[in-house]
Amino acid sequence: MKKSTTNVLLAVALVALFAVSFIVGGARTDPEERFTGTDSAATSQIEEANPEYVPWFAPLFQPESGEIESGLFALQAGIGGAVLGFAIGGLWGRRGAPLRDSGAKAASIVPVTTEPTP
Amino acid sequence: MHIAEGFLPVGHAIAWFAVSTPFVVHGARAVMKETRENPESRLLLAAAGAFTFVLSSIKLPSVTGSSSHPTGTGLGAVLFRPPVMAFLSTVVLVFQALLLAHGGLTTLGANVFAMGIAGPWVGYAVWRFSQRLRWHTNVGVFLALTFADLATYLVTSAQLGLAFPDPASGMVGSLAKFASIFAISQVPLALAEGILGVLVFRLLTEVALPQLERLGVVGKREPELVEV
Numbered sequence: 001m002k003k004s005t006t007n008v009l010l011a012v013a014l015v016a017l018f019a020v021s022f023i024v025g026g027a028r029t030d031p032e033e034r035f036t037g038t039d040s041a042a043t044s045q046i047e048e049a050n051p052e053y054v055p056w057f058a059p060l061f062q063p064e065s066g067e068i069e070s071g072l073f074a075l076q077a078g079i080g081g082a083v084l085g086f087a088i089g090g091l092w093g094r095r096g097a098p099l100r101d102s103g104a105k106a107a108s109i110v111p112v113t114t115e116p117t118p
Numbered sequence: 119m120h121i122a123e124g125f126l127p128v129g130h131a132i133a134w135f136a137v138s139t140p141f142v143v144h145g146a147r148a149v150m151k152e153t154r155e156n157p158e159s160r161l162l163l164a165a166a167g168a169f170t171f172v173l174s175s176i177k178l179p180s181v182t183g184s185s186s187h188p189t190g191t192g193l194g195a196v197l198f199r200p201p202v203m204a205f206l207s208t209v210v211l212v213f214q215a216l217l218l219a220h221g222g223l224t225t226l227g228a229n230v231f232a233m234g235i236a237g238p239w240v241g242y243a244v245w246r247f248s249q250r251l252r253w254h255t256n257v258g259v260f261l262a263l264t265f266a267d268l269a270t271y272l273v274t275s276a277q278l279g280l281a282f283p284d285p286a287s288g289m290v291g292s293l294a295k296f297a298s299i300f301a302i303s304q305v306p307l308a309l310a311e312g313i314l315g316v317l318v319f320r321l322l323t324e325v326a327l328p329q330l331e332r333l334g335v336v337g338k339r340e341p342e343l344v345e346v
Contacts, residue, residue, distance in 0.1 A: 021180050074175075099332060
């Protein structure tokens with residue numbers, strides 16, 4: 001199978017997995033409690049089963065609204081995405097260059113990695 | 119897998135800190151050693167850390183009707199062995215504890231153990247196992263990432279089960295309750311993480327084959343045997 005075909009199939013499988021999750025998960029739950037986070041569900045479970053437990057420490061900073069919170073999550077994804085893009089871009093630019101510490105062995109790879117990819 | 123701030127009894131919180139600290143210190147040393155001795159792997163290391171940073175920020179819907187996030191720790195474990203992920207996961211978890219009130223400083227030790235230690239080591243064990251059986255690299259990567267993700271959530275369930283045993287059914291019953299919240303929801307996400315990991319890994323073999331060969335992740339091959 002061609003490399004690009006495999007990649008497309010993998011991407012399709014990924015999207016299909018979430019489409020199924022979304023539809024099945026949506027059909028099984030009430031609109032009010034649909035897609036709540038498992039982390040907060042676990043916290044509720046603790047509170048329900050152990051009403052006497054008092055959390056002994058509170059977050060130093062708490063996003064005041066869901067909008068701000070999702071913005072900060074987006075910031076995290078953005079930083080990660082930027083670093084990932086930078087790293088892969090850097091590696092892409094160096095493709096085919098022999099490694100500094102293993103010149104002789106890496107040289108045998110050069111003919112392959114310098115070939116243009118479709 | 120984030121245990122909320124203050125939601126572990128003091129003794130448990132301290133114990134998990136004691137367990138996780140040596141792994142994180144060892145991991146920080148492993149990161150420094152890797153970047154000093156092999157400057158060529160800095161970009162790859164950054165990619166592994168960034169992968170976890172992105173994946174742990176994205177909450178996705180699951181078949182159970184709840185939502186959860188992947189961990190992305192299996193990729194770095196496969197590329198650089200698990201210790202580096204103890205350190206990189208700690209960076210991610212501190213960021214989330216301080217800025218997002220997600221997880222917490224008091225529960226950091228427990229959360230680092232689940233996400234940065236247990237997950238990566240399970241993923242790495244699965245990776246080595248699949249290598250030993252000479253399964254295709256893609257299959258190994260898929261299984262490593264999937265199991266790293268699932269293991270993290272099972273460990274979180276166990277941690278909560280230990281801390282809050284059920285009055286009737288004890289720790290095991292409580293563990294089962296927490297696992298029922300986390301584990302089934304996590305299955306499709308873990309599978310998705312595996313698929314995404316294979317895509318990223320294929321991209322990395324495209325752009326960083328010499329680095330991956332030096333790390334021993336892919337076997338050294340003669341040029342004519344490499345499919346292009």
